[in-house]
Amino acid sequence: MKLPTSDYDKPNVRRLLAALHHQESDRVPHIELWVTSQAVYEYVLERKLDYTIGDAAEGGQSIAPEDDVEFATRQGEDAVLCNFNWRPNNVFRLASDGTRHYVDGEIKGRQDLGKLDPPPNLDDQLNYLERYLHAAQGTGVGVIANFTSFFDSTMLAIGVNDSFMMFYDDLPFLEEMMDILLENQVNTMRAVCDRFGDDIALVMVNDDIGYNSGLFIKPDLFMQLFPERMKRLIAPAKKHGLLTLMHTDGKMDNIMPILYDVGFNAAHPIEPESNDIVEVKKAWAGRMALIGNVHTPLLAYGSREEIEAQVRDYCMKLGPGGGWVLGSSTSIMDGVKPENFVTMVEAVHKYGRYGSLEGI
Amino acid sequence: MTDILKTIFESVLVGNKKGVSDGVQQAVDAGVDAGEILNKGLIAAMSEVGRRFEEGEYFVPEMLIAARAMSAGMEIIKPLLVKAGVETIGKVAIGTVKGDLHDIGKNLVGMMMEGAGFEVIDLGVDVTPDRFVEAARSGVNIIAMSALLTTTIPSMEATIKAIEVSNLRDSVRILVGGAPVTQAYAEKIGADGYAADASAAARKALEIVGRS
Missing domain, CATH: 1.10.1240.10 (Methionine synthase domain)
Structure with a gap:
């Protein structure tokens, strides 16, 4: 993609913030929270990268900040993500097609705490954010500080299956693990907000707490474990007046009120498999902004016409009044056709112009 | 009782x-x-x-x-x-499709199907279409396929085609499920049923063998 020349097509973090504040600007903003497809990056950048990109959440190398900002600038994407991940002791295996997948966690009880992977070095993380901010200077691209959390990271460290049973077998240990992870991420969040609170666009927390039926665990137990810890995690951002965004998979009916009460301002991605984003927006207009949810299988297997029609429909139904940012329903992974990704981006520029949208 | x-x-x-x-x-x-x-x-x-x-x-x-x-x-x-000599109500071969190693949903479905009275043959993860065909040939009533990833759901369609090509399509019923799978996708690829969760999968399986 060529560098845009008009302000309308260029990235503008103020456009994103306006939408998150439930206001209209010039057009519907768009962001992608995770892009792990080398092919999509290289297609948009119109050049080969001299390194291999993996999924940072799975220990892979992210795209370099300078390349990521250029990627955003070319498409008019309004912000990029700088990750502050601590996902210890995840076990991965290669499938027969060479792809790498999470399969288990290593921390099966207190006896394994001695082998807990250490968190990333804080100075290195802050320096990486500084690189992002430097690269984004003058481009209009905002930088979102994204943090892994304590709930799903605990389950992944233990192994999802084992952790589900541990809610009954050894809840105190689960809570101990959550607090170990929380403590580190609170300190990281505080350091980011103290040093760069005026420079970052907003803060995001990435924690899968649900699936296609709703919460993973019983609401009364979840309420014992989650809200107060999450309030602690985002407290430095709230203190600094930053907007906060939460990523979780799952059916949102019972999850949105929890996120709202905790103090989040926006939710991602409102998975289309289990949510009607139009209905969710109607229910939460003016209170919680939404980011999502163009179905990733559509981006992988759909036609350009189908993608354009979907984006147009969303712009008409979700755009008016702000409160919505276009993005995919999960992430831009290998398998998403680069041409389809660009079609989605071009469609939101084509159909997301405020002043021409109908309301829901 | x-x-x-x-x-x-x-x-x-x-x-x-x-x-x-x-x-x-x-x-x-x-x-x-x-x-x-x-x-x-x-x-x-x-x-x-x-x-x-x-x-x-x-x-x-x-x-x-x-x-x-x-x-x-x-x-x-x-x-x-x-x-x-007590017979189970049916045999189900279950697996996560080729290219996908996620097994939590698959295991839950297997457990609920066993709990419903089926004999469950767990084919594991990263299961090739040929392996599903073998299972179909062995006389199971139901093939149940799971996928978590957008990139691996095409393996479901490939497996159904492989079962068709092997002339076994009429002898088994095929159920699909997993995060990116929808009812519409199940219909598109020619599966006999879609279930959003483990309990619904067991219920579907019971319907198939006429025990609902």
């Missing part, structure tokens, strides 16, 4: 593994028929677990600990069921 079967039933519901083992052993020692222990104790309890899950009263942990407790009871009565 006798007191001992009631104890087994209640112990499965709360995931009390030892309670189930003790209860089943006590029932066996008292001469209760293994088929009755299975049907009125274990399967009835798992059916109630499924109902509670679908009603939103139970969540994944409750389902898992109940299934674990049921398995403890099954270990005791399995040899007796075989000896008595």
Whole structure:
């Protein structure tokens, strides 16, 4: 993609913030929270990268900040993500097609705490954010500080299956693990907000707490474990007046009120498999902004016409009044056709112009 | 229901593994028929677990600990069921499709199907279409496929095609599920059913064998 020349097509973090504040600007903003497809990056950048990109959440190398900002600038994407991940002791295996997948966690009880992977070095993380901010200077691209959390990271460290049973077998240990992870991420969040609170666009927390039926665990137990810890995690951002965004998979009916009460301002991605984003927006207009949810299988297997029609429909139904940012329903992974990704981006520029949208 | 079967039933519901083992052993020692222990104790309890899950009263942990407790009871009565020639209500071959190693959903579905009275043949993860074809050829009633990733769901369609090409399509019913799978996708690829969760999958399987 060529560098845009008009302000309308260029990235503008103020456009994103306006939408998150439930206001209209010039057009519907768009962001992608995770892009792990080398092919999509290289297609948009119109050049080969001299390194291999993996999924940072799975220990892979992210795209370099300078390349990521250029990627955003070319498409008019309004912000990029700088990750502050601590996902210890995840076990991965290669499938027969060479792809790498999470399969288990290593921390099966207190006896394994001695082998807990250490968190990333804080100075290195802050320096990486500084690189992002430097690269984004003058481009209009905002930088979102994204943090892994304590709930799903605990389950992944233990192994999802084992952790589900541990809610009954050894809840105190689960809570101990959550607090170990929380403590580190609170300190990281505080350091980011103290040093760069005026420079970052907003803060995001990435924690899968649900699936296609709703919460993973019983609401009364979840309420014992989650809200107060999450309030602690985002407290430095709230203190600094930053907007906060939460990523979780799952059916949102019972999850949105929890996120709202905790103090989040926006939710991602409102998975289309289990949510009607139009209905969710109607229910939460003016209170919680939404980011999502163009179905990733559509981006992988759909036609350009189908993608354009979907984006147009969303712009008409979700755009008016702000409160919505276009993005995919999960992430831009290998398998998403680069041409389809660009079609989605071009469609939101084509159909997301405020002043021409109908309301829901 | 006798007191001992009631104890087994209640112990499965709360995931009390030892309670189930003790209860089943006590029932066996008292001469209760293994088929009755299975049907009125274990399967009835798992059916109630499924109902509670679908009603939103139970969540994944409750389902898992109940299934674990049921398995403890099954270990005791399995040899007796075989000896008595008690037949299962059907055979299901289940697996996560090629290219995908995620097994939590697949395992949950397997447990709920076993809890519904099926013999479950777990093909594991990263299962090739050929392996599913082999299972179909072995005489199972149902093939159940799971996928978590957008990039691996095409393996479902490839597997259905492979079963068709092998002239086995009429001999098995095919169920699909997993995070990116929808009813529309299931219909598009020619599956016989889609289930959004483990309990619904077991219910679908029961419908297929005429036991709903």
